[in-house]
Amino acid sequence: MLKVMKSGLMTTIQDLGRHGYQKEGVVVSGAMDEVAHRVSNRLVGNPSSFPTLEITLMGPVIEFEEDALIALCGGDLAPLIDGHPVDSWRPIFVRKGCELRFGRLQTGFRVYMAVAGGYDIPPVMHSTSTYLRAKLGGYKGRALEDGDRLSTLSPSEEVYRVMERLRHECGDASFKEDRFRVATDFTHPVESGQTIRVTKGTEYDSFSTESVQAFETEPFTINSKSDRMGCRLIGPALTRQTDEDLISEAVAFGTIQVPTDGTPILLLADRQTTGGYPRIAQVATVDLPKVAQLKPGEDIHFELITHEQSQWLYVEREKRLQQLFVGIQSKFN
Template sequence: MSMKVVKPGLLTTIQDTGRTGYQKYGVLGSGAMDTISLRIANLLAGNKETEAGLEITLMGPGPSFELSEPAVIAVTGADFAFHINGEPAPLWKPVLVKENSVVSFGPCKMGSRAYLAVAGGFDVPAVMESKSTYVRAGIGGFYGRALQKDDELPLGSMTQCSEIIAHRLSDSLGQHGFSAPDWSVSSRGFLPLKKNPVIRMLEGAQFHAFTEEAKSRFYKEPFTVTPQSDRMGYRLKGAPLELQEPLEMVSEAVTFGTVQVPPDGNPIILLADRQTTGGYPRMAHIISADLPLAAQTMPGEHITFSAVSLEEAEMLLLEREQQIKELKARLKMEWLI
């Protein structure tokens, strides 16, 4: 069983929750930019939450895919137009799609990335224990590259849960091209998208090295996400952040959400395809709970930073993981009991 790429879109790649444990060897993590949306899409499709799905960058017309056989899919992430065989289709819920159907993605209303999970996942080789695509190195995913027209993506075997979902939804399929339950996951409960978001931060190791004026501006004035942004990092534009004096640094470890400030004073948010070390001062770190919101920001939007304590950051992360745990329990009750 496979999925055919009819239109690839701007940038569509296979991503899972990342390549962990290899950064000490200089191998970056990659993985989904918005891991929460990917995890929930997988759970809705009956997969393990760490399974690989499609990350779809939505800036302009989106991609489309053809399924030659019936399949259970789930689409989460940004707010956008989604269709199956030309009919509006629901987001954030499991959907049984009939054979010979085409799923397509239209213009984005808010956010910038969608995630499509298919029951069984994508049957591509794991590289260093991950199916995630790192395009610059040509590893992982589908031949280490973004998807292209006429690619045939092999699908894996459905789990027991996916088979139950397909059986339950088939009863209401009828003459329609797809079938879905009358409930859905609350997208705002997991991904409260908004234009020009406020992103919460922790101070970085070199925060003290900046001038008082720069530190004040960092938390009060908005920064614009520039078009020179990608999966490696978001380049921001605003009033330059100045150091108290020149700072010579040895390269140090960086992570998803590290905010570095190069000599021009404009911050860079490091993202999924970040390098493993960096030699620029680390102004701050985005808290884990807000990484999906940052990753969904589009070029041209403004980001404002807000400081929180480490205790608050930990509490917010624990609350989010508890939400995921409760969702898994509810889905198990819905399909398996």
């Protein structure tokens, strides 16, 4: 059991998303930074599909009401346990009665916290992800509030043995980090001026030559009104060579659509299932975790790659993640 002493800015339960219901208009949701979500689960011996806490910008204060094995992945929000800095991207044994809080944002924007055994959250439509607009899923369909208590489920025998070892190594301390840490190619922070790789969107060719050129060369700034649904990109206005109205079609995580005012919107985890605005580009899946870690005010550049490159990059990443997961799993055997 975990007690939320202070909720922070916005902390929600997320998983890999609510798939299978888009044809009924149900928004997918799920972790914005899928890699950080999956890795945090694996570090505590959970399957990738288990719920994690998605913590945004200003973290919560959490009191552990029993011993726990946790992992924090994603951005660096300067986590402290009982006042001592604690490392991200590795398993951490935390003693009953200890308090986790977060300091000033160092890098990134969102951090994922997994707990061994998983949070005990009833799935809605086969997913525990929170979709705030429809008050769907997660913890009572909402972000965490002060005083909430999260139950956790018992970890497996193998995970329990790791906890026993760390409890022993912990001695009188509040917590004990395990010795290994995830390699840096999955953990590198996002710097301002980050390049985001994109492929041509379905309506790319209908934009003016100047707009396409501006899109590929000029910087765009993340607007402060951005949320889990999408982020508005402030930069040169993008215009089309045609007035034809589009018929609504499916859109995806990472679709960059351009409403009539010319300001592009990058669609994120809580995007609608369909849209009727022209799509200039599509962010490569491998760069979506970078996008998830951008904060308002940051500048990005777009770099055009082919659809083929984008798909092979995804395949390569998945292979490397599988290797990482095999490596992590070996620590539990």
